[in-house]
Amino acid sequence: MLTPIRDPLYGSALAAYRYDCHLLCPPAGDPEPDYLYQCIRISYRVEELPAVLRVVCAASRDDRALEGLEAEDYVLRWMVDDNLDVADHRIFSFGGIRIDGVEIAAGNVEFQPIAGGRARIERFPVPRGLRGTVGHKLEFSFIARKYIGNDRRIRIQAQLFRHVTDAEYRLTVDPALRLSRLYVSASEVSALGVAQGASVRALYPEPFDRFAAIAQLPFPLQPGSTIAFQLDRDTIPAQATATP
Incomplete structure (x- = not known):
């Protein structure tokens, strides 16, 4: 059924x-001695690719922070505490995207205000040749901070x-x-x-x-x-x- x-x-x-x-x-x-480092790698297979792959890291405690940054438009949406600076590579560092084993060149990085803080958005244009075929392996890695204190x-x-x-x-x-x-x-x-x-x-x-x-x-x-x-x-x- x-x-x-x-x-x-x-x-x-x-x-x-x-x-x-x-x-x-x-x-x-x-x-930031009270914050762990989370070193994360994610990979999966996907049938089709968009023209641009996007990554966003938002520094905020507001539940509305990701409004307008929809999940289907980003391969990664991440949040850190609002007291952290998303421009600092020790707070958030994206290791790039590989498609079928090929490193994709990074595009521009921009910062924009969001509810309760600021977001960092990175864009990776997908080569036209890859978008013309179906079935791809996508993988990426990044480092972010996680509060533990005591x-x-x-x-x-x-x-x-x-x-x-x-x-x-x-x-x-x-x-x-x-x-x-x-x-x-x-x-x-x-x-x-x-x-x-x-x-x-x-x-x-x-x-x-x-x-x-x-x-x-x-x-x-x-x-x-x-x-x-x-x-x-x-x-x-x-x-x-x-x-x-």
């Missing part, structure tokens, strides 16, 4: 979706804004965070059809199980689906610093 509805969704879905995140403590002397529990989440098939989420953690536990939850995932074959677990056996976790979801996911990693810290160091 769902087949006529699902077929067009599959055609526009992001396939073989991969999300890899590595958390690093700030090094000694970092101007929090004993940290939540890292990834939310989808488009349909996705065959998703895999992986999180690895700097041992300097001194975790007592790391676990991953898929309770906020909405499947399209029957959800079968899911695997949510620690990536490595003890005693390294608290340093990495993975969620594998080999079925279609609906927009709004969220994977959440929960991190419990054993002790709070006076000033956490990155491991060598």
Whole structure:
């Protein structure tokens, strides 16, 4: 019964979706010692490409900050705290976009006011030759900051804004965070059809199980689906610093 509805969704879905995140403590002397570094790589396959790929990072705490910056117009929409400067590469740094293994040259970068703060928008024009064919692998990486301060529990989440098939989420953690536990939850995932074959677990056996976790979801996911990693810290160091 769902087949006529699902077929067009599959055609526009992001396939073989991969999300890899590595958390690093700030090094000694970092101007934002209460903020972790999130190093993230995302890749997926998509049928068609627009003329321009866009990335936005917004510094705001206002829920209206992303109004007018619609998910379908951006390959990445990210938010950081409003006290952070999105022009600073130590706050947000985008590593570029690769299509079918080819690096795409960056276009212009602009800054614009938004509700509660400021946004940084980067544009990557897609070569005409790539837009003339269907079926492409797109991948990109970036670094952003996540506040932890003296929090004993940290939540890292990834939310989808488009349909996705065959998703895999992986999180690895700097041992300097001194975790007592790391676990991953898929309770906020909405499947399209029957959800079968899911695997949510620690990536490595003890005693390294608290340093990495993975969620594998080999079925279609609906927009709004969220994977959440929960991190419990054993002790709070006076000033956490990155491991060598």
